[in-house]
Amino acid sequence: MQAVQEPGQGGREVRLASPGELREKLRSLVPPPLDPAVAEAVNAAIATWRHEPGGLMPLLHAVQDALGYVPPEALPVIAKALSLSRAEVHGVVSYYHHFKSSKPAAHRLELCRAEACQSMGADALLAHAETRLGCSLHGRSADGQVELEPVYCLGLCASAPSLMLDGQPQGRVTPERFDALLAEARAAKGAAA
């Protein structure tokens, strides 16, 4: 460790890093290796899509389909494989509502908020959902098991109000049917676990 006397600083010591400390500091800037499960999903997606024109979108879908989200720590790896900047990949992930950057809850519940569903009581259904789950739109249920998101049209506009629960579209959703669907989904997950 060297200490240098700065002129005119009233004798205050300014510490400079030693070469060893600098090396340590640089090392800490290198991201830690990816979690094996994440690495496997990301590498598989890269292998499939890296040479495909416009392959970033299907690549990100493949990662999210495998992991349920696109881990932020995977972005530099994806960027490097596609010869893009990290900013470009981050820009795409953050632009699209569908891509998630954090681990999803056990259940994903998307309520349609568009006009056709509004005409058939989507607002009342949302209020019911918020009460039942104990959270508001964009939030997670009190037990952390269900995330509640808006969706703008599922193409079930003559069977309104509609929702998508764990990837399955559901139509003509009354509060009673809402409760039944949710209970069924929770039971299915419980049985699987």
Next chain:
Amino acid sequence: MSITIFVPRDAAALAVGADAVATAIVREAAARGIDITIKRNGSRGMFWLEPLVEVQTEAGRVAYGPVQASDVAALFDAEFQRGQIHPLSHGLTESLPWLARQQRLSFARIGVTDPLLLDDYRAHGGGEGLARALAIAPADIVQQVLDSGLRGRGGAAFPTGIKWRTVHDAPGPQKYIVCNADEGDSGSYSDRMVMEGDPFMLIEGMTIAGLAVGATQGYIYVRSEYPHAIAALEAAIGTARDAGWLGPDVLGSGRAFDLAVRKGAGSYVCGEETALLESLEGKRGIVRAKPPLPALQGLFGEPTVVNNVITLAAVPLILARGAAFYANYGQGRSRGTLPIQLAGNIRHGGLIELAFGVTLRELLFDWGGGSASGRPVKAVQVGGPLGAYVPESQWDLPLDYEAYAAVGAVLGHGGIVVHDDTADMARLARYAMEFCAVESCGKCTPCRIGSTRGVEVIDRLRTGEQRDKQASLLRDLCATMVDGSLCAMGGMTPFPVLSALKHYPQDFGLSA
């Protein structure tokens, strides 16, 4: 002999329990020792009757609906498998007035066939258009489409033949056919029904487009909210490739055309063609300035046809039956048929394919049977979230691109959303601005900032703060958005807002 029972696989049928019904029918038939075969068809488009189960009888297909799994035992008790009467039966499907009065050209097979069986497709006229296209010169295919009067069914209504001719004449080493299947408009589901109910028709239409303009690769950009459509397309493309319909040598012609499905990621503005192209290139779905036109510099900078699902789906029939046959439907400059989608607060909502010219009043009452709630119909939004609210005084206008444009409304993609008298039009106007703020790509200021300011102005209007001043401010803001936005997102969001303000001023606390 095995009895054929049809249970739809359309997402709207699955969303109300069709899979459970199919399972229950198989189980019940086995328990009773009855030999049946389940066929998964598309939807007939009568959504209030879904799940609509049909039984093949000597007289024709007999309809039962809406069937729940718990009804199945009683249906067998009544011998529905022999077409017998039950409280849920509606008689012969083809004789139902709702269906019989339609002019189904693009939807002729949907609900009838198994969408994933190529043999079924061919047995119902599929493939004739492609065979004809392979027998004539590319320029003649373009001429057929031009002569048919077909215009873009995605909403912009641009003449399809002119777009194709531009791409045909453009030099380029690699041209593309892009199908816009990013059907994000509320009240619209005809694209979804085609993809799920007759995917080979779309594949055939895109192949014909490829032959016409000299493109060898096509992409179908489908929204991620349509998982069943994506699965159906993937399966159908695989089958078409195996059968030699797609690939390096289309039906032995020596000409190449292949297709890939690309999944969107929940961005509404990607339904705008240039944003869609950006997304297909793997970028943020940001709108491009035009020119250059996509027809000249589209996907990866190459000449590209971008057409909506319904536009491309109309092409096989135009080639098979001739341009004159198609142009014979419709009126004025709106030729052919429009698959109209009746949705929202309506008793009998569903898919109605008719020649242009029907009126909203006929659709709402003769077909739709009035509101689902039984209350008076107050407002009808035609053409999706960017379409105007059409008041009762305009319900007798013919559905026709020009007639609607003349009153400041649009037909758009043919989606019709019905609201009863409980609708608060100021709230719906606010929603239009809010939706624009959520979905704006952010490239141009009138859309990005204007939508947020729009929400604020409408909020002040609704709370009664200097109402007349706020109303004129809102009109001024809308004028800026209409004139200054780069694409229809910001440019048309004012349509629902201004029409609500004009026709329902009392909902904003203004005097009429």
